[in-house]
Amino acid sequence: MQWDTANKFLNGPFAPWAEESAAYDLPVIGKLPEDLAGALFRIANNPRFAPRDLDRYHWWEGDGGVAATYIRDGKASFRMKWVMTDSMKIEVEAGEAIYSGFVNGSSSAPATLPAGAPPSKNVANTNVGLFADHLLVYFEGGLPTSLDAETLDTYGSYDFNGGIDVLCTAHYKLDPHSGNMLFFAAVGRNLTWYEADARTANIIDSVTFDMGCPAMVHDYIVSEHHAIFLISPTQFRLDRIMQGRPGVLWDEDAVPGGSRFAVLDRRTKKVTWYDTGVMLAPTHFFNAYETDDKIVVDLHVIARLGNPAGLSDEPIESHSWFPPAMAWRFELDPTTRRASNRMLSGVAGEFPKINDALIGQKLQYGYFATTRDLTPETMTDGLARFDFDSGQTIVVEGVDGLTNPSEPVFVQRRGATAENDGYLLSLWWNRHTGLSELLVHETVTFDAAPLARVRLPVRVPFAFHGTWAEAEQLDAAIAAQRENV
Numbered sequence: 001m002q003w004d005t006a007n008k009f010l011n012g013p014f015a016p017w018a019e020e021s022a023a024y025d026l027p028v029i030g031k032l033p034e035d036l037a038g039a040l041f042r043i044a045n046n047p048r049f050a051p052r053d054l055d056r057y058h059w060w061e062g063d064g065g066v067a068a069t070y071i072r073d074g075k076a077s078f079r080m081k082w083v084m085t086d087s088m089k090i091e092v093e094a095g096e097a098i099y100s101g102f103v104n105g106s107s108s109a110p111a112t113l114p115a116g117a118p119p120s121k122n123v124a125n126t127n128v129g130l131f132a133d134h135l136l137v138y139f140e141g142g143l144p145t146s147l148d149a150e151t152l153d154t155y156g157s158y159d160f161n162g163g164i165d166v167l168c169t170a171h172y173k174l175d176p177h178s179g180n181m182l183f184f185a186a187v188g189r190n191l192t193w194y195e196a197d198a199r200t201a202n203i204i205d206s207v208t209f210d211m212g213c214p215a216m217v218h219d220y221i222v223s224e225h226h227a228i229f230l231i232s233p234t235q236f237r238l239d240r241i242m243q244g245r246p247g248v249l250w251d252e253d254a255v256p257g258g259s260r261f262a263v264l265d266r267r268t269k270k271v272t273w274y275d276t277g278v279m280l281a282p283t284h285f286f287n288a289y290e291t292d293d294k295i296v297v298d299l300h301v302i303a304r305l306g307n308p309a310g311l312s313d314e315p316i317e318s319h320s321w322f323p324p325a326m327a328w329r330f331e332l333d334p335t336t337r338r339a340s341n342r343m344l345s346g347v348a349g350e351f352p353k354i355n356d357a358l359i360g361q362k363l364q365y366g367y368f369a370t371t372r373d374l375t376p377e378t379m380t381d382g383l384a385r386f387d388f389d390s391g392q393t394i395v396v397e398g399v400d401g402l403t404n405p406s407e408p409v410f411v412q413r414r415g416a417t418a419e420n421d422g423y424l425l426s427l428w429w430n431r432h433t434g435l436s437e438l439l440v441h442e443t444v445t446f447d448a449a450p451l452a453r454v455r456l457p458v459r460v461p462f463a464f465h466g467t468w469a470e471a472e473q474l475d476a477a478i479a480a481q482r483e484n485v
């Protein structure tokens, strides 16, 4: 399915896929590791109906689907379904898009919503993963949505047993010791940080602080004792969205001294601010860890994110709105309350990942998708492994027409003790077939040749995030869901 538009976000690897699907015994080139057993859950950003303004449609607005690749005994199966949020039900009933976009605004007046329709769309398109026997899909503008981990059918919205009300981040972290979920909700100037119990999903801790401005806070990071946020000039303006105007503003007046880290001590609930002295925005974080005299934070940053305040009503060309990001290190000094910075990798990239089981510790390796070439067609063009000790970046290129890899997901090999002993899983777009492939790379040697290429029966429209679920965790979730039906 393609509509008549040159909009990059509706063509090539982003092009929508009209059907939900399931397939078994997928063709595999190479060999899936015998010890790789579980499911890769990834989001598909897949507009179901022609956007109301084709030229202004933005990637962030795609309807969320979940693309799940189930792997066991060297075999793979696949399923993709849309997330049936309440707002998607309204559009399915109408047979057309009802909601307007929120990134570039709209050239026409917003549609009149049917009685009882949610006032804004929950696109459910940012992240997906298992927690407390629930498969949850996240979008930071609304509540998570609960899905069946096997069929991908939608159960409904999810609020942690009544513990949250409006929305929560898509970028939760799991405490490596307790398994508890550590997450937040940013609403206007207020940011509330939460901890949810790994077994019951009940909220067991929370604290709210004032960010000083309605900052858009997309991702964050935790060290052993802290929750760390970077407050930047990027402002999320719901008031403008409701008027059909571009909703993400780059407003340097909001943080006149430059972007600032807010560091929440999870033990005392005290927030300490650290000035960077530079105007930049975070995209996603690798990791953070504490030393005797500082906190080290590694993340991707960009020089600007959003409509410049002086051009706040015009659609902005994609790469100007969101220029390529680079990996930087900040060192936060509690004595001076300042954060020094330096660039880590000279290779432009996005979607940083680590071995999540070791979050908060000093690590040697990070992984990301590269964004070296600003082609009109693709977003990413390789996978990288960064060595924090040596400063070296190794890049794996696509083969046989494969390009535009997704965020890589690291899966630790069963029984492994070394930090990097595992596999990197990513979805690539095959420009010859127009379909997606799941590639499995080994991460100790990080050879360019993948161990396995799993040919998916569809194109998974290029999307943001996903997670791996080990077979035991997946089976437990499915069993629990069957009991509750």
Ligand SMILES: [Fe+2]
Pocket (backbone or CB within 6 Å): 126, 170, 171, 218, 219, 284, 464, 465
């Ligand atoms: Fe993200």
